[in-house]
Amino acid sequence: MTVYNFSAGPSALPKSVLQEVQDEFLSYQKTGVSIVEMSHRSERFIAITEALEARLRRLMDISDDYAVLWLQGGATLQFSMIPMNLRTTGRFAYLDSGTWSKKAIADARHYGDVAVVGSSASSNYRELPDYEGDGETADYLHLTLNNTIEGTRYTMLPDTGIPLVADVSSNILAESIDVSRYGLLYAGAQKNIGPAGLSVVIIRRDLIVDRDLPSYLNYARHTDTVLNTPATFSMYVAERVLAWVERTGGVAEMERRNREKSARLYAYLDGSTLFRSLVTGDIRSLTNIPFTTGRDETDRAFQQFAEERGLIELGGHRSVGGLRASLYNAMPLEGVVRLVEVMQAFEQEGYDVSHQNI
């Protein structure tokens, strides 16, 4: 049985990449040494690091005005490092579009005054906040460009004179992002880039200031140098994933595929009498699609029904429940076609079964 993994992260990676990694796992490039045994300062590993950065720069059209940093601690550590490193006035503007925004806001409050310049909490985050325009004196305006849990994405950016900072953990490389519009972009790797334990920060060089910060927490100490041992295996796999993205047609082709996949699922959800999407309109995420039957027992019954058919990790985030399908770059169209088939089958037979059980 083919297994399709709809996990929100860590999540599916391209099969051909996994095969490459397996093939050379005991002896990287015939060196007799596994990639996980290689010094991060060896010539071979430095070549991987350089290729990784070059591929990301090509794929996202990142100019030399920006530095690319490969860090650890996930997006969560960036919730602290961003305000620490970008602090000038000590005033930070945040848009509150859901769970991850709220976490970013809570951490930023440790380093200055946070102005929440727009929140969609009143819609239970089914909409995106409007920017209320009063953040112009802040050091930056932070937004969560794609909301992994709530299934929303910004298609318009707030018009502001201060640097935009965006969490792109769940949509980096999955749709085109105009890097030049941002001061800083950051992402955990474990969705569209590679294995967990790696994060990437793309930062405009004029925002990097060597502040009075301890070593790991200081962006300046990671710029154009390797401060300490990085997440070498995750970087190696990421380089292979980015090679796959490049040979598959780049971010434009990824976006085309993600639009096609998500459109299939949204079309089914919009026509279903059992399931429904939680988000409407053009703010629907291309990568994270929460849905529900409206009843917890039926949602759980469907999750079980789907698992028995090889469709795994369809549960919603533990903070909100319900169901969710994450359709990152490595999810083939066939996985979505199969998901829709299984939802249709459940709508006909499984739904009855679950109702009988109640």
Place this chain on the structure above:
Amino acid sequence: MTVYNFSAGPSALPKSVLQEVQDEFLSYQKTGVSIVEMSHRSERFIAITEALEARLRRLMDISDDYAVLWLQGGATLQFSMIPMNLRTTGRFAYLDSGTWSKKAIADARHYGDVAVVGSSASSNYRELPDYEGDGETADYLHLTLNNTIEGTRYTMLPDTGIPLVADVSSNILAESIDVSRYGLLYAGAQKNIGPAGLSVVIIRRDLIVDRDLPSYLNYARHTDTVLNTPATFSMYVAERVLAWVERTGGVAEMERRNREKSARLYAYLDGSTLFRSLVTGDIRSLTNIPFTTGRDETDRAFQQFAEERGLIELGGHRSVGGLRASLYNAMPLEGVVRLVEVMQAFEQEGYDVSHQNI
């Protein structure tokens, strides 16, 4: 040609573990999903996390009075997190025994007053500092239990009434450590535990205070819970490495082997007319053995000579130069026997060659 990897980290891992990882890389436990694609909150991954912690507790005899945290950012991020989290008086005592101590001291200064209560800088760190006894009012006393770069290890601990905090990155699981004597132990994984990108903190629970710190940087937020996506692949491999340590005889057997391996190399160095060890006496590290011919050109010639014979990563740390052999748990005795053979051969033929080149 068998390759022996003497890297100081990331470094050699047990071949049988690498084989296991390769075998199941495409489908973990026949799930149809790679370990790198699995959610950190899935039942299967939680089972790995639990097994990893249970193994470490058994191997190091860690009581329930201690929490075990699996973090990212290496020992370097702990240089900041330790003073941040253990700060009560804001006075910290540090022993300065080399490069990594100095880095830990520099980061701690951002969070309070650091008293360097002993330094062996005057011996160029070929000795260990004596504790000068004036740290009794500090929040903790920090030491680097094994000095990876300088090749020294503490065999006696300072006698003090304040919590001891030790960096055990290069000797954890390689020699027995009495956890009950410490307030906190921390280590990067990439030497004796598993792949890079993972660090472990073993902390006495009474030292964990939920302070006014942002989420990732607060030990309390990592205690008995998984705050955010951890370095899943490194944790998975670490669990397999610890299983290997357990079935091989535990830390006592690792220490016996490391004593045997290092004794072989020290005995050769002490008898050589060309090479010499930089450290003497009972403070010699069991895991990291710096040595030199006393001439940079000859050191480089030997490194080349050894590489041609499959003995790699014998260069000293970039900050000090010279040569270094790291003999962690996964280095078999045969690797050391081979190293000594190659050193003997160089002493006879290669040395002449390198002198002719000068």
